[in-house]
Amino acid sequence: MTENGPPDSLEDLDERIREAEIRRNGKRGQDDALERGKGLTLALRIGTDLVAALIVGVAIGIGLDYWLGTKPWFLVAFFLLGAAAGMLNVFRTMSGFGYAAGYRKEGRKDARGTRGKRNG
Amino acid sequence: MAEAHSPLEQFKIKPLLDFEIGGIDLSFTNSSLFMVATVVLITGFLVLGMRRGAMVPGRWQSAAELSYEFIAGLIKDTVGSEGRKYFPIIFTLFMFVLIGNLLGMVPYSFTFTSHIIVTFALAAVVFIGVTILGFVKHGIRFFSFFVPPGAPVALWPLLIPIEIISYLSRPISLSVRLFANMLAGHTLLKVIAGFVAVLGVFGVLPWVMVVALTGLEVLIAFLQAYVFAILTCLYINDALHLH
Numbered sequence A: 001m002t003e004n005g006p007p008d009s010l011e012d013l014d015e016r017i018r019e020a021e022i023r024r025n026g027k028r029g030q031d032d033a034l035e036r037g038k039g040l041t042l043a044l045r046i047g048t049d050l051v052a053a054l055i056v057g058v059a060i061g062i063g064l065d066y067w068l069g070t071k072p073w074f075l076v077a078f079f080l081l082g083a084a085a086g087m088l089n090v091f092r093t094m095s096g097f098g099y100a101a102g103y104r105k106e107g108r109k110d111a112r113g114t115r116g117k118r119n120g
Numbered sequence B: 001m002a003e004a005h006s007p008l009e010q011f012k013i014k015p016l017l018d019f020e021i022g023g024i025d026l027s028f029t030n031s032s033l034f035m036v037a038t039v040v041l042i043t044g045f046l047v048l049g050m051r052r053g054a055m056v057p058g059r060w061q062s063a064a065e066l067s068y069e070f071i072a073g074l075i076k077d078t079v080g081s082e083g084r085k086y087f088p089i090i091f092t093l094f095m096f097v098l099i100g101n102l103l104g105m106v107p108y109s110f111t112f113t114s115h116i117i118v119t120f121a122l123a124a125v126v127f128i129g130v131t132i133l134g135f136v137k138h139g140i141r142f143f144s145f146f147v148p149p150g151a152p153v154a155l156w157p158l159l160i161p162i163e164i165i166s167y168l169s170r171p172i173s174l175s176v177r178l179f180a181n182m183l184a185g186h187t188l189l190k191v192i193a194g195f196v197a198v199l200g201v202f203g204v205l206p207w208v209m210v211v212a213l214t215g216l217e218v219l220i221a222f223l224q225a226y227v228f229a230i231l232t233c234l235y236i237n238d239a240l241h242l243h
Helices: A012-027 A027-069 A073-096 A110-117 B031-047 B059-076 B079-106 B116-146 B154-198 B200-240
Strands: B016-017
Touching: A012 B031, A012 B079, A027 A110, A027 B016, A027 B031, A027 B154, A027 B200, A073 B154, A110 B016, A110 B059, A110 B200, B031 B079, B079 B116, B116 B154, B116 B200
Parallel strands: none
Antiparallel strands: none
């Protein structure tokens, strides 16, 4: 179509791809807004999930230290555990395993069978 | 700038009716006032909207039915048909948070969701309720919740604390998310609005920004209520469909 003209800029290409998509799908605008809403929802969830577990870990660590008088050690241990739990929260949210601790897929009686799914 | 308002001024709790029982301050504050206003608004919106119960709904009835169907659909998607009996609590939480957030967008009003104690109380209700639900449904097997499936026993001492922390982080993340978003959004609006008067002619720029941010804040107000509701659904789902 435009062999002789100068090479199209990326914005131009983007625009044309979008137009082609509109022609194919019909109602792109609505889907796009929905998709963006979902993305924003996810972003709002993940940001705090990561930090919340860390807060809980540190709070437990400080609490145990205060109670048992072992000043830094429980704090150090539970800081790391909290960080791990935060990562776990984010991983679970993103990989679609639901949100929960110990979540298993349907038909989950045998623990071995679910392992493949968890890695997937 | 005779009276320099702090951007945090808007979050101040002011007692309206002083009231004390046994040394505990139970004053009716501006926060309580807006909570009551929220409840009254929701009740009025739904009861008056459905008053006629017409076969072909008018605008108001449509809006009321839409909010019902939105949450009903959400529960059906995340929990399934067993989740239907938890509709009242989820719908109440959603509407309370949503209308509370939106009321806070009205100038000179008070945003009670910008206080961690309010959001934490809501999150604690959800957390304790879901934990009790899990116990009632599954009894002592509820604790198998904390054992990751398929993990070698040698790793349990490491993994179980992580799972427990992850579980305990739920109410924190639920409450901090709502409170922090409302607090940050309203503070930012106030700070940028403060520039409008100070910059004179160039105040147009922050003014445009305030308009845009107000739109964003309304979106956030809705999304936060939605996230609160959807996470409540997910927690109920987890408690119902334990391993």
